[in-house]
Amino acid sequence: MGNMLEIKNLHVKLEEEDKQILKGVDLNVEAGKVHAIMGPNGSGKSTLSYVLSGRDGYEVTNGSATLLGEDILGMEPEERAAAGVFMAFQYPVEIPGVGNMTFMRTALNAQRKARGEDEISSADFLKLVRERAKELKIDAEMLKRPVNVGFSGGEKKRNEILQMAMLEPKMCILDETDSGLDVDAMKLVAQGVNALRSPDRGFLVITHYQRLLDHIEPDVVHIMSEGRIIKTGGPDLALEVERNGYENLKAEDA
Amino acid sequence: MALPQVKETATEAKLAALSIPEGAAWSTSIREDALARLRKVGLPHRRDEYWKWTKPDSLNAPEPTPAALFDAGGENPVFDAIDRLKVVFVDGVFDPEASDDLSLTGLEITRLSDAMATDIHWAKDLYGTLEARGQDPVARPFAILNTAFATDGVVIRATGKAEKPVSLIYRHQSETSDAILHHVIKVEEGAEVTVLENGPAAARFNKVMEVDVADTGTFHHVRAQGRDHERQAVTHLFGRLGERSTFKSFTLTVNGVLTRNECVLEFTGDDATAHVAGASVGDGKFHDDDTVFVTHDAERCESRQVFKKVLRNGAIGVFQGKILVKEGAQKTDGYQISQSLLLDDDSQFLAKPELEIYADDVACSHGSTTGAIDEEALFYMRARGVPHHIAQDLLVLAFLAEAIEEIEDQELADDILERLDGWLSRRRG
Numbered sequence: 001m002g003n004m005l006e007i008k009n010l011h012v013k014l015e016e017e018d019k020q021i022l023k024g025v026d027l028n029v030e031a032g033k034v035h036a037i038m039g040p041n042g043s044g045k046s047t048l049s050y051v052l053s054g055r056d057g058y059e060v061t062n063g064s065a066t067l068l069g070e071d072i073l074g075m076e077p078e079e080r081a082a083a084g085v086f087m088a089f090q091y092p093v094e095i096p097g098v099g100n101m102t103f104m105r106t107a108l109n110a111q112r113k114a115r116g117e118d119e120i121s122s123a124d125f126l127k128l129v130r131e132r133a134k135e136l137k138i139d140a141e142m143l144k145r146p147v148n149v150g151f152s153g154g155e156k157k158r159n160e161i162l163q164m165a166m167l168e169p170k171m172c173i174l175d176e177t178d179s180g181l182d183v184d185a186m187k188l189v190a191q192g193v194n195a196l197r198s199p200d201r202g203f204l205v206i207t208h209y210q211r212l213l214d215h216i217e218p219d220v221v222h223i224m225s226e227g228r229i230i231k232t233g234g235p236d237l238a239l240e241v242e243r244n245g246y247e248n249l250k251a252e253d254a
Numbered sequence: 255m256a257l258p259q260v261k262e263t264a265t266e267a268k269l270a271a272l273s274i275p276e277g278a279a280w281s282t283s284i285r286e287d288a289l290a291r292l293r294k295v296g297l298p299h300r301r302d303e304y305w306k307w308t309k310p311d312s313l314n315a316p317e318p319t320p321a322a323l324f325d326a327g328g329e330n331p332v333f334d335a336i337d338r339l340k341v342v343f344v345d346g347v348f349d350p351e352a353s354d355d356l357s358l359t360g361l362e363i364t365r366l367s368d369a370m371a372t373d374i375h376w377a378k379d380l381y382g383t384l385e386a387r388g389q390d391p392v393a394r395p396f397a398i399l400n401t402a403f404a405t406d407g408v409v410i411r412a413t414g415k416a417e418k419p420v421s422l423i424y425r426h427q428s429e430t431s432d433a434i435l436h437h438v439i440k441v442e443e444g445a446e447v448t449v450l451e452n453g454p455a456a457a458r459f460n461k462v463m464e465v466d467v468a469d470t471g472t473f474h475h476v477r478a479q480g481r482d483h484e485r486q487a488v489t490h491l492f493g494r495l496g497e498r499s500t501f502k503s504f505t506l507t508v509n510g511v512l513t514r515n516e517c518v519l520e521f522t523g524d525d526a527t528a529h530v531a532g533a534s535v536g537d538g539k540f541h542d543d544d545t546v547f548v549t550h551d552a553e554r555c556e557s558r559q560v561f562k563k564v565l566r567n568g569a570i571g572v573f574q575g576k577i578l579v580k581e582g583a584q585k586t587d588g589y590q591i592s593q594s595l596l597l598d599d600d601s602q603f604l605a606k607p608e609l610e611i612y613a614d615d616v617a618c619s620h621g622s623t624t625g626a627i628d629e630e631a632l633f634y635m636r637a638r639g640v641p642h643h644i645a646q647d648l649l650v651l652a653f654l655a656e657a658i659e660e661i662e663d664q665e666l667a668d669d670i671l672e673r674l675d676g677w678l679s680r681r682r683g
Contacts, residue, residue, distance in 0.1 A: 081639035097652025111639035
């Protein structure tokens, strides 16, 4: 199977200061596979997700990232989204005054338009959103409210997964999706993600703890430290981290 | 006390170009009285505290600055689809051909000049009355000037529930028109009327609307000022509220090199409610000033001011809002918020929120903020595929929502939103 996301020798620094955060990341996520990146705080995991989604404030000093062979680092965030990149935020943003439904329909139609597809009709959209929301136990009230406003931590994360389900991206990046979730909420979110697993979709799950990976079983696990991937292995690697912590792995690497 | 020379000169220069329109004895006497009052206070000067952020020079000038007509393309005017009674003014002159028949169940509508030609008319007790009451403690010279020299307008008396809104439409045809309109509205006990206003009106527009709402009466007002970029306007809305009455006014301001909207409200009966709201969007050479003065002189009344301005490319927004709670106006509930969203570093928002309270059992609050677009929200939306300009527009509309929600009628609110959408998409080019 071909590579969905291909990251080569990626070097990234902060735009405002002379601080190198990613120091040569190499990573390939194949279609149909779930890759997990684990690592201690400050290892650069979240930066990787920001850079892939196009957030301001970072400067790529070397290397590349492609989606199905197409360079994404030169694209605007909305172009990346239309190309199929989706990042589930660690801290989903509250947007007072913008209805959740309006937001999702605007996003979906903007992506379709960018890809030269027809806009979805209101009726089809409603049907789709209700169906997908039900699977994630998101009620009609949550759909009507402004984006993420007044949502609990769990509701926010479920809303992220709902957006993912609606937008049907090719490459899903989950940034610390388990943070702030209790076990039940985590299970719901994981179910949502698992339902989206498919042979033509890739996943990159970024997490600090192994517990999320009990529910979203990865095919490949990477350990990131100080801006590099220092170890790659199977699902067992996550368990090893859980048992021995990151310090041992770092020592091993050294 | 004699006027400062600079004021006297400006005032006399202005007066030289104006003459009091003919009418019945009562109207002439009210107008002459206004003229005398104007000579006493003089036209505003930019050193006046009340005009420190809005230069009155171009409003003072005897001749208006010409204003080009704006081609809105195929866009329908606002309120076009609303079932309403149309009253059309072209460059400040009533146009009977373009207007509907001035009759409507629940209302009496008369052209101002007709009312003023009649020896006995109810408007006699109201024309210039609320305007004069509104001159203390702050003078509003353009309103006095208006009372003295208004050439047209309508007087409306609501005796029941009006079956549809009265829609005052101000067309602008001459690039040098200088219009002075004065409307008087009397809402009788338990009666209800909605008044709509739209259109650029003239190159320079001076308008006064006096609204007297009797006990349990209801007055709704929705206004859209816009279209012609170069137009200038100074308007006054005076309201007096009786017991358990309701007064709600919303104004959308788009375009216009100069707009000064003053709203002066007075609670005289207990348990009344007044909301004044404004949403404005300005791009480039745009100066929009909302000046509001609410006087609570009765118990348990609620007043609410909500003003939101979105500014870019050097546009300027001004808000001067005051809540005055007189002694004895207990249980007053006063709220005031003015906010601006500056889309770049060149734009400015100047705000002066004021409370003056002489009663000891009241709840009053005011707030004013100036902010930039929420970059986090912008990125979040873009990361979902929403292009930058659409994401920004959504945030702009979200910012204005609190003001637009003050429009009670959903159909009218939707119309205003559509207008904003049109403005935003034109700006996108």
